[in-house]
Amino acid sequence: MSSVAAKRIIVCGGNGFLGSRICKFAVSRGWDVTSISRSGEPQWQNVTASAAPPPWARKVTWERADIMRPTTYISLLKGADFVIHSMGILLEADYKGVLQGRESPISGLKKAFSGAQQPGNPLERDVKESEDIRPSETKEQFTYENMNRDSAIMLAKEANGENVDAFVYISAAGGAPVLPTRYITTKREAESTIASEFPNMRGIFIRAPFMYDSSRPITIPLAAMTGGGVLFNKLTGGVLRGFLGAAAAKPLKADVVAEAVVESLDDGNTRGPVEVEEIEELANKAWRKQML
Template sequence: MKTIMSRLLHSQSSLPRLYTMAVSRNGRLLSTDSNNVDEPFKVEEAETVDVPPPPTEKLLVLGGNGFVGSHVCREALDRGVFVSSISRSGRSSLHDSWANSVVWHQGDLLSPDSWKDALNGVTAVISCVGGFGSNAHMYKINGTANINAIRAAAEQGVKRFVYISAADFGLASYLLKGYYEGKKAAETELLIKFPYGGVIFRPGFIHGTRRVGSMKLPLGVIGAPLEMILQHAKPLNQIPLIGPLFTPPVSVTKVAKVAVRAATDPVFPPGIIDVYGILRYSQQKTA
């Protein structure tokens, strides 16, 4: 028994020697007999590069080379969204640098087969398509063209669809019958096809610097002061017959800002947004 115990004690005393040497990086020796290490173990940190993540939202702007559409494209690009656009003329005639970042498609919304491929991978659509002319022409451009787009987007599984419609000005609605009937038909179709992801904007007069050929029309000179005054005179809008004439104008930059938010923010409420809603949302800070 004593012999066994003496052997155990002898083996325990020799255990530390089993750990006296260990091979470290570069062949250097580490000693466990003391708390000192021949050379500290160094961990080299990898060099990091600040690369922004790829865009997760793919936005298709209908009529992106127009007055409102061009501002929508630029706003979306500023927010890091991938942007493509469809118009009958194709690429925008604008020479601004942002236009080079948009993928331009040429197509006619009245002929869905000419542009359906542009919907591949698209998560949201903003339609800025509209026009004037005869009643039949206005209904076709404001109504039929947008209805075709809404149906095609729904079939493709697009999540959200924002439609830039127009406020009802009462007498103007009667004089521009085809224009407003077309808008209302498109609105109805959108609420049916996109009950949870459809947003309808009803701005009044949209002001800003509008390009007509080589000319620039500074519509903000009139629109901005009226917007400032009439946005605080909402009760006047309720006056019978003439009340709609007091609908405040809104700047094109505000319309674009809120439209892009409505298209890319999954918690933005669906439904109809009037000019007062546009003004309210434009004042809110976004992430």
């Protein structure tokens, strides 16, 4: 009797904080996992508590490609069952430069709130001819439109063309008081466009809250602060929900969200927006499977 072929999953952004954990849980199910990012394999000290690669990392194919240039990754999607977009930015700036000290957070926030160019629907542009969905005026700066929205829509388009069964977009539970509204509106625009333009592909939109893990110590107190916002919102009957945005959503450990993502792909009934409560339910369902 022939064995069932392993599911093939492509994780765009698989070397990131959440993406690497998605790869880990997909490997644990025996799936064929490929990560796509500009740098290939992660700098492990940036996503885990150790600089050494974990054992499961040897079972992942770490590919290099540019999410802004579809021609660099199209061939990698062939034969895939599932595709995940796990990339995005909080600030419209050289956000890695902010994290590494090359640019100040104040400068990053100024760019975020400035009147950045806002390109139209990427599906109406001749992407393959230009090989680049980043507008020329923003070559040195990611924008909410091209990173949070357009890159996801174009990846979904290419995945749909390869008859992928399901596409996961890592969205967000909400914005935040310190971020422009375009941060969350571009997320919702990506969800809406992917759902309407590619109805034959099961679209799953994980509306993740603030994520934390002990491997990133700074996220622990931030999660505690977010938890305080959740409690305050409950005590006030949700009076500031619109203002607090994601700060009014229960923070979750990154592993919980990652496990829920993988379970959502395995569960053929999951589609459309997946809110925080359902994320927890999916993760618990996956945990129960492991206990059987």
